[in-house]
Amino acid sequence: MFTLRRCAPGFTLLELITTLAIAGITVAIATPSYLGWANTQRLKSANEQVYRALFQARDQAVRQNRSQQISFREIGNRVEWSVHPKDTPAIAWTPLPPEIKLDAETTLRRKQGNYVLQFNDYGEVNGQLGRVTLSLANAPQQKQCLMISTLLGKIRRGETQKKPENGRYCY
Numbered sequence: 177m178f179t180l181r182r183c184a185p186g187f188t189l190l191e192l193i194t195t196l197a198i199a200g201i202t203v204a205i206a207t208p209s210y211l212g213w214a215n216t217q218r219l220k221s222a223n224e225q226v227y228r229a230l231f232q233a234r235d236q237a238v239r240q241n242r243s244q245q246i247s248f249r250e251i252g253n254r255v256e257w258s259v260h261p262k263d264t265p266a267i268a269w270t271p272l273p274p275e276i277k278l279d280a281e282t283t284l285r286r287k288q289g290n291y292v293l294q295f296n297d298y299g300e301v302n303g304q305l306g307r308v309t310l311s312l313a314n315a316p317q318q319k320q321c322l323m324i325s326t327l328l329g330k331i332r333r334g335e336t337q338k339k340p341e342n343g344r345y346c347y
Contacts, residue, residue, distance in 0.1 A: 179307055188298065188343070191261065199300060203260045205303070208219070212315075214290055215312055215315050215318060216318065218273055218275060218276070219276070219310060219311070219312055219318055219319075219320050219343050220241070220272075220320060221273070222272045222276040222293065222310055222320070223320035223321075223322065223333070225270075225272060226257065226273065226308055226322055227316070227331065227333065228324055229246055229257050229270070230246060230308075230322065230324070230331050230339070231261040231269045231347055232259050232291070232314070233245065233246040233293070234296055234299045235299070236259060236311040237295040237296060237297055238295075238297065238298065238299045240261075240297075241297045242261055242262075242297055242303065243261065243262035243294055243296050244259060244260070244261060244262060245259070245260070245261070245262045245266075245292050245293065245295075245296060246259050246292070246293050246295075247266045247287075247290040247291065247292050248262070248278060248282075248284070248290060248291040248292075249269070249289065249290045249291070250277070250278055250329060252276055253313070254271050254272070254274055255271070255272045255276055255277060255278050255310075256269040256270060256271045256272070257269070257270055257272070257282055259269060259346075262294050262302075266290070272310075274335070275312055275313050275314060276310055276311075276313075277310070277311050277312070277313050277316070278291070278309070278310065278313065278326075279309035279310060279311040279316070279319055279321075279346070280305060280309075281307065281309035281319065281321065281344045281345070282304040282306075282309045283307050284304070284307070284308060284310055285306065285323070288290055291308070291324075293306065293324060295329060299328075299329050300327055300328055300329050301324055301327055301328070301329045303324075304323060304324075304328065305323070305324050306323075306324055307321050307322065307323040307334075307344075307346070308321060308322045309321040309344075309346050310319070314332075317333065317345075318334070318336055319336045319346040320335050320336075321333070321334040321346035321347070322334070323347070330334065332338050334346050334347045342347065
């Protein structure tokens with residue numbers, strides 16, 4: 177007489193290996209894209225923080241009826257910024273994320289080792305135009321920049337371009 181054998185429920189070893197291989201290939205394909213996206217988001221976030229700091233300096237100058245200065249410095253592997261009255265040294269420094277660097281395309285005036293930009297009590301730039309260019313330590317070809325392009329204190333954003341303009345890739 178015949179007895180029917182029942183199979184135990186579950187997956188075969190071949191099915192498990194195939195599923196793991198497909199998952200591994202998917203992760204291997206997606207990881208570089210995700211890392212690129214995450215780097216871009218970090219850089220945009222730091223750029224937004226600097227953008228708000230520039231507006232803070234300009235607004236404080238108008239509100240307090242006193243010239244304000246924003247200073248940027250690099251201490252070790254960290255970029256920091258501070259908004260303070262023009263005639264006083266910076267005390268409170270705010271750090272940017274550690275992977276963010278001030279790029280060589282930064283053209284703000286240097287004063288006592290710091291990059292500085294001053295706003296007068298009308299919110300206008302005190303004769304100093306320039307740009308703050310940020311890049312990533314692990315991807316220096318990716319850049320975000322903020323340009324102070326008029327004496328009235330107009331601040332505009334830029335990012336990495338393929339062709340340089342006046343020797344700079346961020347505009």
